[in-house]
Amino acid sequence: MPRSPANPDADPLALDDETLERLLTGELSPAQAPPGYAEVAALLAATAAPPTPDELAGQAAALAELRAATRPRRAVVGFRRAAAPRRRRVGLVAAALVGALAMGGVAAAATGNVPAPLRDAARSIMATVGGAAPAPPGSRTAPGPTPASAGQAPGSTGPGTGAAGSGPGSTAAGTAPGLDNEGLCKAYLAGQGAEQGAKLDATAFQALAELAGGRDKIASYCERLLPGGDKPKKDKKPPPPPPDDPGQGQGGAAGQPQEGPPVTTGAGGQGQRAPGASPPGR
Amino acid sequence: MIGPEFEDVLRAAAGGDEEAFGRLWRDLQPRLLRYFRVVSPAVAEDLASETWLGVIRGINRFRGNEPAFRAWVFTIARHELLDWRRRAARRATEDLPANGLLEQAAPDDPAASALEYLSTQAALAEVATLPPDQAEAIVLRVVAGLGVDRVAAIMDKRPGTVRVLTHRGLRRLAERLGSDQIRGVV
Numbered sequence: 001m002p003r004s005p006a007n008p009d010a011d012p013l014a015l016d017d018e019t020l021e022r023l024l025t026g027e028l029s030p031a032q033a034p035p036g037y038a039e040v041a042a043l044l045a046a047t048a049a050p051p052t053p054d055e056l057a058g059q060a061a062a063l064a065e066l067r068a069a070t071r072p073r074r075a076v077v078g079f080r081r082a083a084a085p086r087r088r089r090v091g092l093v094a095a096a097l098v099g100a101l102a103m104g105g106v107a108a109a110a111t112g113n114v115p116a117p118l119r120d121a122a123r124s125i126m127a128t129v130g131g132a133a134p135a136p137p138g139s140r141t142a143p144g145p146t147p148a149s150a151g152q153a154p155g156s157t158g159p160g161t162g163a164a165g166s167g168p169g170s171t172a173a174g175t176a177p178g179l180d181n182e183g184l185c186k187a188y189l190a191g192q193g194a195e196q197g198a199k200l201d202a203t204a205f206q207a208l209a210e211l212a213g214g215r216d217k218i219a220s221y222c223e224r225l226l227p228g229g230d231k232p233k234k235d236k237k238p239p240p241p242p243p244d245d246p247g248q249g250q251g252g253a254a255g256q257p258q259e260g261p262p263v264t265t266g267a268g269g270q271g272q273r274a275p276g277a278s279p280p281g282r
Numbered sequence: 283m284i285g286p287e288f289e290d291v292l293r294a295a296a297g298g299d300e301e302a303f304g305r306l307w308r309d310l311q312p313r314l315l316r317y318f319r320v321v322s323p324a325v326a327e328d329l330a331s332e333t334w335l336g337v338i339r340g341i342n343r344f345r346g347n348e349p350a351f352r353a354w355v356f357t358i359a360r361h362e363l364l365d366w367r368r369r370a371a372r373r374a375t376e377d378l379p380a381n382g383l384l385e386q387a388a389p390d391d392p393a394a395s396a397l398e399y400l401s402t403q404a405a406l407a408e409v410a411t412l413p414p415d416q417a418e419a420i421v422l423r424v425v426a427g428l429g430v431d432r433v434a435a436i437m438d439k440r441p442g443t444v445r446v447l448t449h450r451g452l453r454r455l456a457e458r459l460g461s462d463q464i465r466g467v468v
Contacts, residue, residue, distance in 0.1 A: 015452065043409075043459065052312075063307075186287070
């Protein structure tokens with residue numbers, strides 16, 4: 001969108017999109033801000049200043065919550081998925097039988113002249129309910145697929161909606177300089193060691209140099225900034241991920257990502273037949 | 283911001299590693315507190331704690347890079363906010379100082395030295411006097427460091443709307459704080 005310079009006669013405080021963006025990301029210092037916005041730029045910088053000790057005071061309590069939640073949670077995860085498919089199958093079978101029942105009852109369907117899929121479905125219903133399914137004449141096995149397996153929706157899940165995930169234009173650079181100093185310093189120190197080479201790119205390096213008051217001052221600035229004992233541990237191996245990790249969905253959307261495949265009755269209605277209509281021949 | 287190590291840190295934290303989780307916590311907790319101090323000051327710490335419970339519950343299933351993770355955490359935070367608003371009989375505004383920054387800067391100081399008096403809490407209090415949507419949009423962009431599209435998804439608005447909200451909010455702040463030479467039409 002072509003930008004025209006703000007017309008001073010119209011609204012001296014109007015901002016074009018780019019300037020607005022640069023103010024919000026902290027790229028414009030008070031000295032660089034448009035007229036009337038120096039104080040605003042300073043205010044925004046103050047909201048994003050480095051953490052204060054009282055803001056970091058609750059860490060122990062948070063770790064206690066993590067400990068409390070981690071252990072028992074894993075035991076529960078495995079069970080839920082097993083239940084869903086069975087429920088779904090019974091639903092489909094029940095629906096498919098509506099037509100058979102209209103023609104004379106489950107028992108008749110189990111033995112009578114109905115298509116094998118419905119007969120098998122009737123038998124499985126009777127088995128579930130506890131009645132003995134009558135043996136079919138000639139003891140034929142069911143050649144065709146049952147409606148249950150044919151209609152069963154695939155067990156894969158759709159990916160998470162990702163609505164809050166990757167917006168195409170969103171460069172969430174997280175450039176609140178105060179709060180990100182720790183990250184910048186860690187990357188700088190890691191690069192200095194030249195072991196795993198987590199180097200800063202030019203603009204980040206420049207920002208860090210500005211903060212430190214000079215390129216030669218970055219090292220001592222970062223030493224002071226990082227809390228004691230919190231130097232990046234480059235050779236520490238993280239523990240392996242939990243084995244029962246469902247590994248699905250993208251966390252970008254809801255605060256409570258759903259677990260397990262969505263339970264639907266899939267082709268629930270399709271077994272219905274109008275009374276009097278003859279069933280399709282096999 | 284964690285930076286290049288983020289994926290390792292996330293995986294470790296999801297596995298229960300306390301040092302890794304601590305790093306995520308230290309990066310995000312101040313931002314969460316400041317967000318809640320603007321949108322729900324009376325219960326800022328409570329809602330931040332509730333947010334972390336939600337993070338702990340879901341972290342094993344989260345997949346994504348660092349900005350996506352931050353956006354996810356703030357989505358949880360917003361749900362906590364909305365739940366609280368539904369439960370609360372009225373918004374708690376009694377914590378906000380009446381004039382925010384204006385009390386702190388000497389009136390005849392040049393703008394440059396007045397800026398030295400800005401503290402984070404005063405700045406947040408000033409933002410909190412804006413209309414709620416404008417305040418929230420600004421905090422999510424500036425303090426949470428999220429891009430327009432992610433903020434839009436979190437607030438359930440269009441990106442264009444988020445831009446307008448932040449523009450109006452900053453403009454209002456400029457009218458209130460700006461130096462005398464340039465003033466908007468009131």
